[in-house]
Amino acid sequence: MSDLTLLGADAVAVLVLTFLVYFPRYRRPDMVLSIMSINVGVVAVATVLSRADVTAGLGLGLFGVLSIIRLRSQELDQEEVAYYFSALALGLLGGIRVTPDWIAPTLMAAIVATLFIVDHPGLFAGVRHQNVTLDSAFTDEVALHAHLEKLLGADITRLKVKKVDLVSDTTSVDVRFRLPEDRRST
Template sequence: MAVGLVMDLVAIVTLAYGLYYRRHHRRDLLFAYVALNVGIFAVVSLLLVQRVDIAVGFGLFGVLSIIRLRSDEITQQEIAYYFVAIALGLVNGIAGATWPLTALLLDVVLLAVMYVADHRRLLGRTRQQIITLDVVHADPDLLRVDLEARLRAKVLHLVVTQIDYVRDVTVVDVRYVVPHARVGTR
């Protein structure tokens, strides 16, 4: 179990501090990822020693994850980090003691995938944002022109999610590409 714990701690520190925090700078989620991972490792290790049905453990993790994910608004990217934190805890808790090389290989694969998939060079110029405008545009082309002027970027896709004619407000979900000079501002 000690080998699995060491591998798990190295993996979660790499994910949480090395990848997530350096890219997204949310201290609250960094703590949540580490705590969730270590908690899952501890429970899985206990379940393996006590010979409780593994389905009970997975059910417990599912309930805890749903409660946590529903209690705060987070992005799909952050949910992916949650999932990998859970997977690292499970991999190292289950396979760390009996198959350490398999666990190590899976840790490396999970971390490498997250490194590449969330790298700013991959899709770094593409952004998504919910924008509230202080105007209602009847013409979709004028809406696109207005958004491009405000964002100083090319709009790829937009969906109007709300229009309020009383307050003269439009809420738009926008996908856009920032110019090359602004790529580093993530």
């Protein structure tokens, strides 16, 4: 497979990932910029590294350091981390020639298809997660569970008390819940 074909496959994959899967679901232009730029940067560096005397291990190590710095500079949701690293992987696949020729485009398609399916809004419709601070101190988990079900109008599937402050009469809780059918949106 020619370098141009491989670069084209990467371009198609990252454009589909970004504009047909990610952006319609999350509507974050700043992440579109991040996803596209990390992909182009990785393709460029991977292409050069695959043709230079520098080992791929050094290049991957540099990308690892850059990714850690980038991800620590702003808090990203887990979904955004998945898209970010998928763009990175697509860039590596687009910049390094592997044999047989069909492997890189197949892996690119698998990455995009996985995110499309696993991050589809209908897959976990009604499942929610929130950090809630209540204006009452709950020391009884059963009472807390019942209060959250009533407050959220949902079936609580998991809760984890983060902090109970008896002085200021507050409770902070990480709660996971499922909305009833009539309150779900996809």
